[in-house]
Amino acid sequence: MSAKGGPGRIVLGIETSCDETGAGLVRLEPDGSVRLLADAVASSVDEHARFGGVVPEIASRAHLEAMEPTVRRALDEAGIGLADVDAVAVTAGPGLAGALMVGVSAAKAYAAALGVPLYGVNHLLGHVAVDTLENGPLPRHCLALLVSGGHTQLLSVSGVAEEVTEIGSTIDDAAGEAYDKVARILELPYPGGPPIDKAAREGDPEAIAFPRGLTGPRDPKFDFSFSGLKTAVARWVEQARDAGRQLPIADIAASFQEAVADVLTDKAVRAATELGLDTLVLSGGVAANSRLSALAGQRCAEAGITLRVPRPRLCTDNGAMIAAVGAHVMATGVEPSSLGISADPGMPVSTVVAY
Structure with missing residues (x-):
């Protein structure tokens, strides 16, 4: 393992955009590849x-x-000390303002104390960059479907540290947010993704015909909407309870999950096809959902598209993904951030590094 001054450069990544405190370490190799050294996460979800x-x-x-x-x-975990760190990367945005400030302040302190460059990077790009830690370099141009509790976006990616363009996003609830709200309706635990996924495995995805938002001929082709779906589930449940019927939790969960996965994968595959892209990166916390990944795999295979999905632990918020962005921007010679950078809760996906 290389120390500071060795054949590779080590990047410490810090992530505090929401409720996970992440610290990750990666090594930028001389050939430009990035290798994961350590990934530690502390969650306040409980x-x-x-x-x-x-x-x-x-x-x-x-x-x-x-x-x-x-x-x-x-x-x-990496078997190194702070003195071996060659650069510090931190989520500068988007995210919760107070949470971001904690991470940015800590990263500034580490960078100043160590005398190393600081990179305030984009959280959203971290979800794309983390795939390179598992599946190697991305192709020159690919499509990314980012699905999490706070974001649902289709991104055209020409290099993580270069050009990233949003081609579609949710106009209301993010997919993960819809899972949380439906879980509350069904009196399932928070966060809603895992318990709904588990319940859906015993249910019939065709039992209830829940709506597919923004799929009409005049609707935006690549944007998403899940608020109406959530409302449809709430009304169905209310009517069933008013009629004194026992709720078929598994069928409701499976039907809801099928509606979400159907829209996400259909729009992603159509976008990749229309843009002439042969690689789709599925990332974000909801990428760990079993039905979403299975349906994405099926539809990508039918369309001749290569699907790349990081393992579940790397899909959720973590410091390794931020360290990966830092390593990629270092490799392309991007200028470091100043120690005067501020957190930017509304940072657009087109911004790679904050200055």
């Missing part, structure tokens, strides 16, 4: 569960408490 969603103040306090221990765990 502290938010009783509220049914993330409470920003609680998340910020949890980041403060978890930051130093999480960085230490990553260093120990």
Whole structure:
């Protein structure tokens, strides 16, 4: 393993955009490839569960408490010390303002103390870049479907550190947010993704014909909408309860999940086909959903598109994905951020590095 001054450069990545405190370490090899060294995550999700969603103040306090221990765990896992770090990358946005500020402040302190470059990078690009840690370099031009609790976007990617263009996004709820809201309706635990996925395995995805948002001939081709789907589930459940019927939880979960996966995969494959792209990267926390990944695999195979999906742990928010972006921007010679950078809760996906 290389230390500082060795054949590769080591990047520490810090992620605090929401409720996970992530610290990751990667090594940028001389040939430009990026290798994962360590990935440590501390989650405050249990502290938010009783509220049914993330409470920003609680998340910020949890980041403060978890930051130093999480960085230490990553260093120990990699078998190196802080002195071996050659650069620090941190999520500058988008995300919760207070949570971002904790991470940015910590990253500034580490970079200043070590005398190494600081890169305030885009959280969304991290979900794309993390795939390179598992599946190697991306093709020169590909499509990414980013699906998480806060984001649902189709991105045209020409190099993680170069040109990324949004070609479609949700106009209301993100897919992961819809999962959380439907889970609450069905009285399932928070966050809603895993319990709905589990319940759906015992259900019939064709039992209930829930709507597919923005799929009409005059609707935006590559945008998404899940608010109407969530409302349809709520009304179906309300009517069933009013009629005194026992709720078929598994069938509701399976039918809802099929509606989400159907729209996401159909639009992603159509976008890739129309743009002439033969690679689709599926990323973000919802990418760990079993039906979404299975249907994406099926439809990509039928269309002759290569599907790339990081393992579930790397799909959710983590520091390794931020370190990966930092390594890629270093490799392309992008100028580091100044120590005066600020957190940007609304950072657009077109911004790679904050200055």
